Amino acid sequence: MVDSLRDQLLKSGIVKQLKDEKRQQQPPARQGSPHGKGKPPHRPNKPARSQEEMDLAKAYAMRAQTEAAERKRLEQAAAEQARLKRERKAKLQQLLEGKALNKADADQVRHFEYGGKIRRVYVDAPQLAELNAGKLGIVQHGGHYVLVTQSIAEQVRDIDPHLLALLVDPATGGVGEDGVPDDLMW
CATH class of the missing domain: 1.20.5 (Single alpha-helices involved in coiled-coils or other helix-helix interfaces)
Incomplete structure (x- = not known):
């Protein structure tokens, strides 16, 4: 059975229950004069808590x-x-x-994984080679994927690492034995 908050407080001992509640009540106040000259009319007293x-x-x-x-x-x-x-x-x-390297006439697609999904950015052939070599990176900004230099990508990583979509490790080159970039899971 669910007890009320009052009952729970009583049981826990936080609230002390007095045996004689009449002792706590104050005696009724005196009534004013019957004519009430200069005195407020009598109001019955509330019982004391x-x-x-x-x-x-x-x-x-x-x-x-x-x-x-x-x-x-x-x-x-x-x-x-x-x-x-x-x-x-x-x-x-x-x-x-002013540092975005995206080109409107880029004809090659570079796929990469970001946010649990496969995304893409359009690049030209030299940019694709530099991107796979780790000289360029991809940053998510304003709902778009911006191609930037490695130094800019590293600065973005320092500001907010979640916005760095792709920066290939230059030590490995980012390409596996099969020639497919490491960041892609087909």
């Missing part, structure tokens, strides 16, 4: 306070993450401005 009710109210207040503090902490953390993301995006925009 018992110690048990006060402790329960304190427990609710403490819980509300901790929940509010947790919400505030989460909001601050989210705001900080958003600020950092904006800063990285601005740095990346500034870094890539």
Whole structure:
């Protein structure tokens, strides 16, 4: 059987139950004069809260306070993450401005794996050779794949490694024994 919060607090000992609740109630206040000259009209007094009710109210207040503090902490953390993301995006925009090597008349397709899917970028023959040798890299920016130099690709890796789509390791050359680039899994 599910107990109410009050019953659970009573059982755990957080809220102390008094045997004599009448002791906690205050005696009724005096009534004013029958004519009420200069005095407010008589209102019946509310019964005083018992110690048990006060402790329960304190427990609710403490819980509300901790929940509010947790919400505030989460909001601050989210705001900080958003600020950092904006800063990285601005740095990346500034870094890539005017440095894209993509050509509109490129006729060869270079496939690569990024984000769990096979993607493609169009390059010309010299760019394909340099890309496979690790002299060029591919960066995901603004929903597009941008061909950049190795140094720019490494700077992008320092800013946000998730945006570096392809940078072949120059030591291995990026091509397996079968002549297929290592980053492709056919």
